[in-house]
Amino acid sequence: MLLFCGMPEKLFSYQQLLNFTAKIFQKIGCSEKDATVAATALLSADLRGIDSHGVARLTGYIRLWEAKRAIAKPEIRILHETPSTAVVDGDAGLGLVVAPFAMHVAIEKARQVGTGWVSVQNSNHFGIAAYHALKAVKEDMIGIAMTNASALVAPTFSVERLLGTNPICVAIPAGSEPPFVADLATTTAANGKLEMLQRKNQKAPEGWIQDKYGKSSTNPHELKAGGALLPLGGDYEHGSHKGYALGAIVDIFSAVLSGANYGPWVPPFPAFIPMPTNMPGKGIGHFFGAMRIDAFRPAQEFKQHMDRWIQCFRSARPVEGQEQVLIPGDPEREMETERLQRGIPLLHAVVEDLEWLGEKFELHL
Amino acid sequence: MLLFCGMPEKLFSYQQLLNFTAKIFQKIGCSEKDATVAATALLSADLRGIDSHGVARLTGYIRLWEAKRAIAKPEIRILHETPSTAVVDGDAGLGLVVAPFAMHVAIEKARQVGTGWVSVQNSNHFGIAAYHALKAVKEDMIGIAMTNASALVAPTFSVERLLGTNPICVAIPAGSEPPFVADLATTTAANGKLEMLQRKNQKAPEGWIQDKYGKSSTNPHELKAGGALLPLGGDYEHGSHKGYALGAIVDIFSAVLSGANYGPWVPPFPAFIPMPTNMPGKGIGHFFGAMRIDAFRPAQEFKQHMDRWIQCFRSARPVEGQEQVLIPGDPEREMETERLQRGIPLLHAVVEDLEWLGEKFELHL
Numbered sequence: 001m002l003l004f005c006g007m008p009e010k011l012f013s014y015q016q017l018l019n020f021t022a023k024i025f026q027k028i029g030c031s032e033k034d035a036t037v038a039a040t041a042l043l044s045a046d047l048r049g050i051d052s053h054g055v056a057r058l059t060g061y062i063r064l065w066e067a068k069r070a071i072a073k074p075e076i077r078i079l080h081e082t083p084s085t086a087v088v089d090g091d092a093g094l095g096l097v098v099a100p101f102a103m104h105v106a107i108e109k110a111r112q113v114g115t116g117w118v119s120v121q122n123s124n125h126f127g128i129a130a131y132h133a134l135k136a137v138k139e140d141m142i143g144i145a146m147t148n149a150s151a152l153v154a155p156t157f158s159v160e161r162l163l164g165t166n167p168i169c170v171a172i173p174a175g176s177e178p179p180f181v182a183d184l185a186t187t188t189a190a191n192g193k194l195e196m197l198q199r200k201n202q203k204a205p206e207g208w209i210q211d212k213y214g215k216s217s218t219n220p221h222e223l224k225a226g227g228a229l230l231p232l233g234g235d236y237e238h239g240s241h242k243g244y245a246l247g248a249i250v251d252i253f254s255a256v257l258s259g260a261n262y263g264p265w266v267p268p269f270p271a272f273i274p275m276p277t278n279m280p281g282k283g284i285g286h287f288f289g290a291m292r293i294d295a296f297r298p299a300q301e302f303k304q305h306m307d308r309w310i311q312c313f314r315s316a317r318p319v320e321g322q323e324q325v326l327i328p329g330d331p332e333r334e335m336e337t338e339r340l341q342r343g344i345p346l347l348h349a350v351v352e353d354l355e356w357l358g359e360k361f362e363l364h365l
Numbered sequence: 366m367l368l369f370c371g372m373p374e375k376l377f378s379y380q381q382l383l384n385f386t387a388k389i390f391q392k393i394g395c396s397e398k399d400a401t402v403a404a405t406a407l408l409s410a411d412l413r414g415i416d417s418h419g420v421a422r423l424t425g426y427i428r429l430w431e432a433k434r435a436i437a438k439p440e441i442r443i444l445h446e447t448p449s450t451a452v453v454d455g456d457a458g459l460g461l462v463v464a465p466f467a468m469h470v471a472i473e474k475a476r477q478v479g480t481g482w483v484s485v486q487n488s489n490h491f492g493i494a495a496y497h498a499l500k501a502v503k504e505d506m507i508g509i510a511m512t513n514a515s516a517l518v519a520p521t522f523s524v525e526r527l528l529g530t531n532p533i534c535v536a537i538p539a540g541s542e543p544p545f546v547a548d549l550a551t552t553t554a555a556n557g558k559l560e561m562l563q564r565k566n567q568k569a570p571e572g573w574i575q576d577k578y579g580k581s582s583t584n585p586h587e588l589k590a591g592g593a594l595l596p597l598g599g600d601y602e603h604g605s606h607k608g609y610a611l612g613a614i615v616d617i618f619s620a621v622l623s624g625a626n627y628g629p630w631v632p633p634f635p636a637f638i639p640m641p642t643n644m645p646g647k648g649i650g651h652f653f654g655a656m657r658i659d660a661f662r663p664a665q666e667f668k669q670h671m672d673r674w675i676q677c678f679r680s681a682r683p684v685e686g687q688e689q690v691l692i693p694g695d696p697e698r699e700m701e702t703e704r705l706q707r708g709i710p711l712l713h714a715v716v717e718d719l720e721w722l723g724e725k726f727e728l729h730l
Contacts, residue, residue, distance in 0.1 A: 082479030084449040085660040113478050114447030119661050155678060157687040162678055170614050180617070182610035188603050207603050214684030232597060232604050237570050238553050239597050245547035245693040246611075248678075249535050252545070256670045257661045263677050280673060295450040296484050296622045305621045308645060312628050313520060313527055313613075319579030322522040328610040 010351050011343035012365075017055055018043050020354065020365055024058060027361040028065050029072030030097070038096035044131040046344045049335035052192030053128050055346065059353045060269055061094060061125070067271035070094055070124050076101045079121075079259075083113045087258050088120045092283055095126035095147075099286055103132045103145065106290040110141055114295030119258035122282035125149070125269050129169035130183040130332065136171065136290040137179045140299045143171040144289035148254040148261075150268040153187055154228035155244040156236050159214040161228045162263050165191055166250035171329075173293065175303030177310040181329030186247035187229045194220050194229070207234025253287040260285030375716050376708035377730075382420055383408050385719065385730055389423060392726040393430050394437030395462070403461035409496040411709045414700035417557030418493050420711065424718045425634055426459060426490070432636035435459055435489050441466045444486075444624075448478045452623050453485045457648055460491035460512075464651055468497045468510065471655040475506050479660030484623035487647035490514070490634050494534035495548040495697065501536065501655040502544045505664045508536040509654035513619040513626075515633040518552055519593035520609040521601055524579040526593045527628050530556055531615035536694075538658065540668030542675040546694030551612035552594045559585050559594070572599025618652040625650030 018039050025035035042061075046054030064070040074093025078086050086105050090098035102118045109116025126132065129145040136143025149164025169183040185191075189208045197204050197220040204220045211217040212226030216235065223229065232243030255262035261281040268275075293299040316325045346354075351365075358365045383404050390400035407426075411419030429435040439458025443451050451470050455463035467483045474481025491497065494510040501508025514529025534548040550556075554573045562569050562585040569585045576582040577591030581600065588594065597608030620627035626646040633640075658664040681690045711719075716730075723730045 080662065082657070082660040085479035085656070087661050114450040115480060115482055117480055117656065155681070155690055157683050158678075158681045158690045159684055160681040162681055170610075172614075172617055180613070182607075182614060184604075184607040184610055186607075188598070205602050210684075232607055233553070234603055238572050238599055238603070239549075241691070241693070242547075242549040242551075242597055245535075245549055248545070248693065249537075249547060252537055252671070252674065256667060256674055257658075259662060262670070262674055280670060291450070291482065292447070293622075295447040296452050297445065297624060302621060305627070305645060306617070309617065309621055309627055313523075316520070316523045316525040316527055318522050319524055319575075325520050325523045326606070328606070328613065 009345040009347055011345050013343050014043065014047060014340055016365075017046065017344060020358070020363065021055060021058060023363050024062065024357055024361060025072075025094075027363070028062060030094070031073070034094075034097045037100050038094050041096040041100060041127045041131050045128045047336045047339050048128065048130065048332035049339070050128050050192070050332070052190070052195065055354065056350045057125070057269075059357060060271070061096070062357060063271040064124060064269070069267065069271060074098070078105065084109055084115055084117060086116075086118045088118055090120055090123035090283060092122055092124070095124045095284070095286070098123040099126035099132050099145070099288070100135070102286065103135050103143070103288045103290070106288045107136055107139055107141065110136070110290040110292045110295070111139075115289065115291045118288045119253065120286040120288070121255070121258040121260035123260070123286055124267070124284055126286055128183065129167045130171065130181050130329075132288060133169040133171035133183070134179070134181065137173045139290070140173055140293050142173070142291040142293065143169075145169045145286070146250045146254055147286040148251045148266050148284055150266045151264045152191060152223065152229050153231055153247060154210060154214065155248070156231065156241045159212070160264070163231070163244070163247040163251055164266055165229065166247040168246065168250055172306065173303060174306035174310055175300075177307045177327075178333055179329060180306065180310065180327060181332065183328075183332075186232055186243050186250060188232055188234050188243070189229070191229065194223065207238065250287070255281060255285030257287070258285045374710040374712055376710050378708050379408065379412060379705055381730075382411065382709060385723070385728065386420060386423060388728050389427065389722055389726055390437075390459075392728070393427060395459070396438070399459075399462045402465050403459050406461040406465060406492045406496050410493045412701045412704050413493065413495065413697040414704070415493050415557070415697070417555070417560065420719065421715045422490070422634075424722055425636070426461075427722060428636040429489060429634070434632065434636060434640075439463070443470065449474055449480055449482060451481075451483045453483055455485055455488035455648060457487055457489070460489045460649070460651070463488040464491035464497050464510070464653070465500070467651065468500050468508070468653045468655070471653045472501055472504055472506065475501070475655035475657045475660070476504075480654065480656045483653045484618065485651040485653070486620070486623040486625040488625070488651055489632070489649055491651055493548065494532045495536065495546050495694075497653060498534040498536035498548070499544070499546065502538045504655070505538055505658050507538070507656040507658065508534075510534045510651070511615045511619055512651040513616045513631050513649055515631045516629045517556060517588065517594050518596055518612060519575060519579065520613070521596065521606045524577070525629070528596070528609070528612040528616055529631055530594065531612040533611065533615055537671065538668060539671035539675055540665075542672045542692075543698055544694060545671065545675065545692060546697065548697075551597055551608050551615060553597055553599050553608070554594070556594065559588065572603065615652070620646060620650030622652070623650045
């Protein structure tokens, strides 16, 4: 038992959680292959320390399936394509299965014509964007992944919530250095950080949230009282119109381009929240890109320069009190190494959820 | 004469400034066609209200030419290409000429295979990103433009300046609504806003700049004393690591992918600042993208949904004191309409610079 933020935790091995998750997905009807794909994608969040997006959400996915908002045996297909693009219909399958399919299409197109770009409709939550973008890195490609999500964020000057936390990930291979992996919600703070403050009943910094009148607030519970998360920047003076624009781009690439729902019409992840009415599309949307490095310059040459770039930034003089300048992806990679070795700590509430699932499907955690 | 921020201003018609600028570029040896291309790109900044990037920089370009850091008759060429990608060598030509060439290549590739992506080396300042991205919109494509720039920005936890203000523009066509045009420096505030505070000797908000020790500062003059601009977000607690990551992505796409200079090695715009030593590439770098809408779904259908998206956001309930929620590109488009009609106001110092150029090249402003 570990103590972290006052919440009791328990350690599990990666393999144990992966097997359990894959078996749960099989129990709801996923093929063995799809179940493994989905479990691997989901667990990558726990490995990288994005605890809000990992097995903590497994019950959420199962409840989506129970509510018939996600199905276990989708017929995922390409609706339309050109040599460098495709639109994929996820057929309401698990986003954890739909996204790897779509990313694979992007990579194959990049192999043929240099780059591949795939917009996806009729999907749901795909886990963490970095997992999908990193698939391209293994092929000496730059990987890009983004997704829209249900509306929690108020654009600059808006009282209403119109955008999700809409993350963007760009993963770039290097040579002797590990890859550059930027995976960022287009808000000041991810929703997971706010949930942590709610549990601990602590104040949020200015610039994270607004109340139901659109006034800046430090009360982490405002979100449940009609408030909203704020776009990266926080307020207009600090560039929140830029964070709003970035979230909007993710929404448009993922949904307006594919025929998914956008803005306030994106279906919620919690199955108990009613679906929006008058929806303009199908499910939630994602957008993926793959760019072959050697479609621009020899991969070896590029990687040598990436190494120089990374070494230059990492060796820059840090401000007092900081050890060094980080490269995007550094903290998550270190976490992954540690958790593969020492195990993944789960909050007591998450363990209870998993045990409940185990009982329901007659499986042992 | 207008009075604006205490600085005397004078109004000029768009056509007058365009003709003058094109003639100046011809005087340094540009072909008539290139001179018009460059002048049109440069003046688009003045029309859109980005005064720091318009004719105010004309003397800067001429000084780059005098210092032989920019040449008037470049042999711009494609170094390498695949069906959806190209690397362009700008041959040290004016960025205002190199960028339209590269964007044209991206658009032609999109016509053929759905999307086109072009990374550019050996260029210099290209004006405003929006001008180039908007070229695609006229072809029913999404346009993307970004560029790196000389280092003024300190990554999160860094004392050193390693990135430029590295803007990203994404321009997206709509139907009856005007296009969505997000053009954003990846810093909290653009350098132009800081220059305005310097002139007026006013304090900057927290989160815009740091001093030479990496401490947050409100003194707008810190930048000249070894300080730095801060990435969008301002500090770690407010997501500056995200702004840093976005600026880094622009740097890598524009320069590591093309063979231009990156990080602290990007050549400065002012010709009097010495060039960095031990440079890893050629000139500054840009990155352009064009995605044909109908490579994803019928353009008409997409535009109808963009109209619905825009109308939904614009009609959202605004916070008290604000008229309405804006769509990215609204303020610049309104400015363009106004300035085409009423003229472009130039600061007295800018007029003096242009008159100096006029005398030098025997031209009348």
